[in-house]
Each structure stands twice: as C-alpha cells, then as structure tokens.
Amino acid sequence: MQPKKEHNLVPKTGWKRKVFQVIYYSNTKAGRLFDIILLVLIVTSTIIIMMESMAKIDIRFHHQFVILEWVITGLFTIEYILRILVVRNKWKYIFSFMGIIDLLSILPLYFSLFFPVTKFLSIIRLLRILRVFRILNLLDYMNDGQFIMKALRGSSRKIYIFLLFITILVTIIGSMMFVIEGGENGYTDIPTSIYWAVVTVTTVGYGDISPVTPLGKLLSVILMLCGYSIIAVPTGIITAEMRQSGHGNRECHRCGKKTNDDNARYCKMCGERMIDEVENA
16 A cells, blocks of 8 residues: 555556556565665665775775775666656655655765765765665654654754853853963864863863863863753753653643543543543533
C-alpha cells in the first residue's frame, strides 16, 4: 500500500510505474533487493572515504579507492536521474529532504575535480541509510523521531531566546576578560576572548587560553559555575515540551484540563472520573 502523501508522485502506467515501485518502495522482491544493494553501496562508500583520510592506507590503495568511489558515485548518479525521470511531480522529489540528500551525496566527488578536498564531503550520503527504516519495516519507529521533532518545534522559541541570552552573555564576559587581562595572556582581541567565554561556559575547557590575573580567574570560576546551570536549561525546556506533547487531548468536564492521556480513567488535575463518549450517549 502506497503512502497517501506520495500518491501524487506515482506514475499511472508504463515502465516508469514499474521502475518507481522498485526504487521507491520495498514491497516487492526487486524493490527490497534494490534497497539492500543501495545500503551496501552507501556503507562501502563511507568506509572508503574514511580509509582515504588515513595516509598510510591511502598511499597503498589510492588507485583502487578512486576507482571504487567513482563507480559507486556513478551508480548513485544514475539512480538519482532515474528517481527524477520516473516520478510524476519531479520538483516535489528534488526539493524533498531525501531528494536534497540524494543530490548532495553525489556532488562532492564531482566538485573534487576542481577542489580535491571536497570529496570527503561525500560522507553526507550516510544520511541515505535512513532508508533502512523502510527496508526493515521499521516505519513505526519513525513516530518516535517525529515525537522528538514535534517537541523541538514546540520549544524552538524558548530555545532561540535562550541562545540569544547566551550570545549576549558570552559577548559581555569576553569583552570584560579582554579588559581585565589587558589584551595579554592569549586574550589578544575581543573575538578571541568571546571564544574563550564560549569554551568556558560550555565547560569544554580546551585550555589553550586561560586567565592569569586574580580578577580574571575569579570571573572564570563564576562563568564555569554558571555553565552547569546554563547547559541544563535547554534540556529542561525540551524535556518539558516532550512531556507535554506526550499527553493526550481528553478534557475533564469538571476542571477543564485538556491534556489528560487518551486512556485516562481519572483527571490528573482534580481526580474526577473521566466520562467516555459512550457513557455520555
């Protein structure tokens, strides 16, 4: 059965419909085999990219790596073109999340003809492994991901305000440290001092820059202690939103609470027994 949201993408008849069912769905043996081969190529390509970044291994197998990477990228390019050819609403696929990922997974190697280092960006094709949810019939698990995304969207405004506050804070603290240290001890300018403030407030502590003056050390201690509570804020915001999103929409006829679980027998606010629609009838 085809998802309703993709119904307008499916060709009506002809070879395009057959190819579409193979490369977009896994409800046939051919489609399942296609997706498995696709996943094998994705994993193989990712391993090759990682091994190419290792100088000793790359020197020994560089020629083989280049050939394999171009073969795999060529297959991905053919697949991408086929996906566009067989789909009815071509622009909808091209600008969809997976459509953009499919394109970005093949472009880096072509760009490497002019900028060699960009070939390592091909590792973005690892995102295509998300198709494993379809192959292994794990689409139900995508609901968990949607639940998290819903919580993130619901708390986005609070997080934006929080990030704005942190940006202002580290800018002020960094500028203060620049003045306190007198432009010395690594605090050569305000942007560098802001970098130190970000590293300190996130409790990362690279140690490449550290204060020397007593007042600078005191400010560092205060900022480090604040860092622990600052990190906990976005976590609390998202957690609260997830708890809120996890509730149902049953409304209590007594107190009016609208976020009781769908299978709740009693109201969480006032303890009133929930009345089912059958009982009301």
